[in-house]
Amino acid sequence: MTVTTRVELPEDAPATRRVHMAAFPGPDEADLVDALRRDPAWLPALSVVAVEEGGLVVGHALLTRLQVGDGWALALAPVAVAPEWQRKGVGRQLVLAALAAAAEADERLVVVVGDQRYYTRFGFTPAFERGITADFPPEHVHALALVEGELPQGHCRYPEPFGAV
Numbered sequence: 001m002t003v004t005t006r007v008e009l010p011e012d013a014p015a016t017r018r019v020h021m022a023a024f025p026g027p028d029e030a031d032l033v034d035a036l037r038r039d040p041a042w043l044p045a046l047s048v049v050a051v052e053e054g055g056l057v058v059g060h061a062l063l064t065r066l067q068v069g070d071g072w073a074l075a076l077a078p079v080a081v082a083p084e085w086q087r088k089g090v091g092r093q094l095v096l097a098a099l100a101a102a103a104e105a106d107e108r109l110v111v112v113v114g115d116q117r118y119y120t121r122f123g124f125t126p127a128f129e130r131g132i133t134a135d136f137p138p139e140h141v142h143a144l145a146l147v148e149g150e151l152p153q154g155h156c157r158y159p160e161p162f163g164a165v
Contacts, residue, residue: 001052003090005097008047008060013037015057016049023080032078033062035161041065045105046074048098050081050090058085061094063102066111068132069154073109073143074102075162095122103146110144111156132156 008016013034020030036042041064050059059081066075076098081090099122102110111127112119113136124142127134131153134141145151 003050003052003058003085003088003093005048005050005093007045007101008049012049012057016047016060019057019060019082020078020080022082023086024078029078029080032161033060036062036064036159039064039159039161041075041159041161043074043105046098046101046107048094048101050085050094050097052085058082059090059094061091061098063098063107063110064159066159067157068109068111068152071152071154073111073152073156074107075156075158076110076112077114077162092121099144099146108145108147109151110146112142112144113140114142116140116142127156134158 017030020033021027043064046063048061049057052058061079063074063076066073079091079094112124119142124144127141127143128138130143132143134156
């Protein structure tokens with residue numbers, strides 16, 4: 001079956017929540033997405049879903065506003081794929097679609113906390129190499145420049161909902 005990606009619609013919220021609940025062992029990521037929807041960091045055009053041919057939402061990737069030093073970037077988190085669709089390239093499709101949407105929106109920088117082996121596939125490099133730090137072990141914090149030139153540097157300050165997880 002084919003999966004396509006598109007911007008999440010307001011009516012997709014319950015299905016997106018179901019994907020996060022199925023993909024993770026508890027409600028933290030689903031609750032995070034719900035809280036981010038109510039936060040100023042929310043960027044509706046950068047919430048991307050994967051949809052199978054019948055219209056069922058099977059994955060979700062989210063980019064929200066992130067402060068880096070005195071500048072701004074995007075946080076890629078969370079990314080979720082329904083268990084029956086994992087290891088079929090859906091996560092890759094979602095991340096690529098989210099990054100493409102960010103580039104199209106003239107965003108400059110994306111930060112992610114996650115597995116280095118996975119995120120280097122998309123061009124992410126260790127954030128500390130760009131002068132970016134976060135409250136996570138440095139080996140798990142990665143950054144991707146979407147443009148050439150000077151980018152924000154400094155410590156990442158995630159939106160408040162991230163602290164509630």
